[in-house]
Amino acid sequence: MEPEVFVDILSDALFIVIKLVSAIVIPGLLIGLVVAVFQAATSINEQTLSFLPRLIITIMALIAGGHWITQVLMDYFNLLVMRIPEIAG
Template identity: 60%
Template sequence: MEPEVFVDVFREALGLVSLLVAASILPSLLVGLVVSIFQAATSINEQTLSFLPRLLVTLAALALGAHWGLRTLMEFFEALVHQIPEVLG
C-alpha cells in the first residue's frame, strides 16, 4: 500500500464535499447579497428580512440538487469499492 493512494482518495473526497456544499450554499449567498443590497438601498434595517428568502432558496437548492448530489456520491463510492483490490493487492 502506497501513501499516495490514500492522499489521492482524500483529495478526491475533499473536492467532492466542497462541490456538494457549494451547490447548496452559493444560491443562498447570492440571495443574501441581493437582499443586503436592497436593504442598503432602502435603509431597511430588519434582520429577519434576509432570513426567509435565504432559507427558502437553500431548501430549494437542496431539493433540486439532491438527485445529482446523491448520484455523484454513489459514483464516488462505487469507484472506491472498485479500487479496493488495487490498493490491497
C-alpha cells in the first residue's frame, strides 16, 4: 500500500471533477458574457435577462452531456474497483 497510489487516485478524481464541471459551467459563462455585452450596449438592466439564458444553457449542457458525464463517472468507478487489489495488497 504505497502513498503514490492514493495520490494518483486523488489527482485522477480532481481532474475528472474539473473536466465535468467545466463542461457544464463554460457554456453558461460564455452566454453570460454575451448577455452582459448586450445589456451594456443597450443599457437594459433587467436581472432576469442575465439569469434566464444562463439557466437554459446550463440545463441544455446537462441534457446534451449527461450521457458523457455518466460514462466518465462509470469508467472511473470501474477503474477504482479494479484497483482495489493494488490498494489492499
